[in-house]
Amino acid sequence: MMPGARDLTIAILWQGVYPWDVRIEKFIRALSAYKVLIICRARRGMSRHEVDGNVEIFRIGTLPFPFNPWWLMRCLHILNKNNVSLIIFRDLPVAWLGITAGILRGVPTIFDMAENYPAALVAYNRKRYKLIVSGNALLPRLYEKWAVNMSSRVIVVADEQKERLVKAGAPTEKIAAVLNTPCAEQTASCGASSARNNEKRFLYTGKIDAHRGVDVAVRAFAAIAEKYPFASLVIAGSGRDAEKLKVLSRQLGIKDRVHFSGWVSHDEVYRHIAASYACLIPHIVSEHTQTTLPNKLFDYMAMSKPIISSDMSPVKNIIFRYRCGLVFKSGDTAGLASQ
Known part of the structure; x- marks a missing residue:
């Protein structure tokens, strides 16, 4: 000092x-x-x-x-x-x-x-x-x-x-x-993993707007839901497209397996991450997403969770550098489902 x-x-x-x-x-x-x-x-x-x-x-x-x-x-x-x-x-x-x-x-x-x-x-x-x-x-x-x-x-x-x-x-x-890394103290109390062995809980955290690509995640989950009967999708966050996605999940016949938590505190976000099987960053590629790194990337990494992300350059580069996940083409529902 x-x-x-x-x-x-x-x-x-x-x-x-x-x-x-x-x-x-x-x-x-x-x-x-x-x-x-x-x-x-x-x-x-x-x-x-x-x-x-x-x-x-x-x-x-x-x-x-x-x-x-x-x-x-x-x-x-x-x-x-x-x-x-x-x-x-x-x-x-x-x-x-x-x-x-x-x-x-x-x-x-x-x-x-x-x-x-x-x-x-x-x-x-x-x-x-x-x-x-x-x-x-x-x-x-x-x-x-x-x-x-x-x-x-x-x-x-x-x-x-x-x-x-x-x-x-x-x-x-x-x-x-300066990267958006979390403080170690925030994640330590949540444990590395609390997901049940037979459960595949996929998680998205953050705002629910069109450019976040959360609809891609919902459609991709619908494509794999029958194959994985113990899988679920948790969307922890709020935004102007939340109601649209609830309607979409009903239309796709997966409303009982897609869970919308609404806004949650930052501490609660880490508990959701700890309970997940894999974490999603489905954001749509744009000038905006090509020049930023979302907090959720480092939150997921801090909790040792595999990441499935769209091919935004900043996020993709981190994932490839640290071998911490998979990447799919932005907006490609089938590509995300295949991961």
């Missing part, structure tokens, strides 16, 4: 509601020697200010959309009052707030780029993003380039993301790829 480290204060600017966020938890663990401020969005019924050990949470009532003057004023007040030495902002939607606050405060900023945000907006394909993503998300891409240039450092989660930014002109030494 560097001299006087406990006297330093680091602020994390987060666009969502805290708790809970897996990346912020990892930052808090990594910064345990420092005083950490979390400036985030408020939710009805939550306290606007909390203190938990070395972590102090400040919640602001409005949405942290770019160029929000109220957020900027509140952030500056909090930063100045606490003599903040470094600002980490997560993710692109709060880039202007983080960078502007850093300039006015006179401190360095770190852009925590958890994903290729412009490409993610295109992949989400939601009506509310229609204007923003016109022209292949030109405006978000220009905003991202400005944010990368203006930040002191950038953290990405995959080498492929770093390569993309460097090709766009960012200095390679400015960008660090």
Whole structure:
């Protein structure tokens, strides 16, 4: 620990509601020697200010959309009052707030780029993003380039993301790829495996949206269900396509063997993984998925579970490097079923 480290204060600017966020938890663990401020969005019924050990949470009532003057004023007040030495902002939607606050405060900023945000907006394909993503998300891409240039450092989660930014002109030494690996303590208490020997429980964890390819997993399971009478598919997560997939499982005659748990806590995710036979990452290949690594990949690996994934380059490269699973062509139901 560097001299006087406990006297330093680091602020994390987060666009969502805290708790809970897996990346912020990892930052808090990594910064345990420092005083950490979390400036985030408020939710009805939550306290606007909390203190938990070395972590102090400040919640602001409005949405942290770019160029929000109220957020900027509140952030500056909090930063100045606490003599903040470094600002980490997560993710692109709060880039202007983080960078502007850093300039006015006179401190360095770190852009925590958890994903290729412009490409993610295109992949989400939601009506509310229609204007923003016109022209292949030109405006978000220009905003991202400005944010990368203006930040002191950038953290990405995959080498492929770093390569993309460097090709766009960012200095390679400015960008660090930090993989989304879990803390060993989180998985140790769950045990390596608690699945019954005669049961083949396939598991998907995470959001249930069209670009996640969970429908491919449901259709593939239907193709093997008769051959493996003791097999089941567990979908642990929530999302706008969950109800559609429940209907699909009924139409395919497998509704009693496809189990939707809904949203579960991170600790509960590990218990689901421990009870599984094999774990799935069926995401559809796109610019978004070709430049990121999902948390679930490393969660599955940490629990020593075989992985069956679509052929997204970042995930495929990890699977081949560590020989921890199988890969099928994105969107190929028969290919997944054959694995």
